[in-house]
Amino acid sequence: MHPQSSPLRAGGVQTATEKWRFHCLRCLHVWEELYEARYCGDAVAWRLSGVAAQPPWVDRACRGCDGLWVKALPDGLVARRVTAK
Numbered sequence: 001m002h003p004q005s006s007p008l009r010a011g012g013v014q015t016a017t018e019k020w021r022f023h024c025l026r027c028l029h030v031w032e033e034l035y036e037a038r039y040c041g042d043a044v045a046w047r048l049s050g051v052a053a054q055p056p057w058v059d060r061a062c063r064g065c066d067g068l069w070v071k072a073l074p075d076g077l078v079a080r081r082v083t084a085k
């Protein structure tokens, strides 16, 4: 019963790379982006292209028309890794 399968309990940081799909309801532009979610205890820190970012569903502006009617949909987990602190 070693906690090897739950590194979070040992203070590790879990990083998940997630693909998100964005859909503009105004100009119908669709695009995808890879986000990195770092789970550290109860906190989640989001990164986009290595830069700290808001969660994917917050404040996204369309790349095509700058409109704010953008729907964000999770499109699957790309990779997951755990690093011990």
Ligand SMILES: [Zn+2]
Pocket: 024, 025, 026, 027, 028, 029, 062, 063, 064, 065, 066, 067
């Ligand atoms: Zn748009």
